[in-house]
Amino acid sequence: MKIILNTYDEFSVLDTVNDGQEALDFCKAHEVDVALLDVRMPNMNGVDATKLICEQTKTKPIILTTFDDDEYILDAVKNGAKGYLLKNNEPERIRDAIKSVFNGNTILQDVVLDKIKSSLSGAKETKSKVDDKLFTERERGIMSLIAKGYSNKEISKQLxxxxxxxxxxxxxxxxxxxxxxxxxxxxYYITGKVDH
Structure with missing residues (x-):
């Protein structure tokens, strides 16, 4: 990954580290724009590292993962991950995701979004983290259905x-x-956080 990313002029790979704790320490000691984290790492996994990196630094974490790490998806997003990508992506896709996250966007691959939707629809009623005072009951209901992956047409039929x-x-x-x-x-409905 380091070799591939270094072939792109717009990136400087500052360092590669062995685990989540080292990633956190490096981000605290240096100005890091974006950190690519694996879910499975010794000493501290990528999900825990994401939470601490978001709390203690300005670094934007992106999780790189495999299909079988799907139980971590919601936790990583709740912990502030700005991107969640599968490792089997083309290098250009990963490059574009890093640039997009750097520019303030959140990147979730469709397969990842599908996992979130299925875990939401599997839950009896996901307790939303949105501010009740800010939205009407109808708006909260629509947000809940959007979070479950419903289209406008399906929401229209439902309501x-x-x-x-x-x-x-x-x-x-x-x-x-x-x-x-x-x-x-x-x-936003799931995490209560506004990511622009």
Whole structure:
């Protein structure tokens, strides 16, 4: 990964470390824009390292993972991971994700988003972390359905209101949060954090 990333002019790979604790220590001691973390690491895993890196530094963590680490996805997102990518991606995809996270976006691959949706729909009722005072009950209901992966058409059928009305509610939610699109609404609903 270090060799590949160093072939891109826009990146400087500052260091490679052995575990989550070393990653945290390095990010605290240096100005690091983006940290790529594996989920499975000795001493401190990538999910725990993500939480501490977000709390103690300005570094934006991206989790690189394999399919069988899916139980960690929600925890990593809750802990502040700005990206969650599978290791089998083309190098260009990983490069683009790093640039996007650097520019303030959150990157979740579709397969990762699907895992979040299925874990949400599997839960009886996910307790949302959104601010109850900021949103109407109807808006919270729509956010919950967006987080479960419903389209506007499906939400419309579920709530018996027109797609145009749903679109208006979504515009209102985006306006109140300053978010840009429905994927960010889903992440916000789950984590309570606004990532621009």
């Amino acid at each position: 018996f209101i027109s797609e145009g009305t749903i679109a208006n509610y979504i515009s209102s939610i985006l306006g109140k949060t300053g978010l840009a699109h429905r994927t960010q609404i889903a992440i």
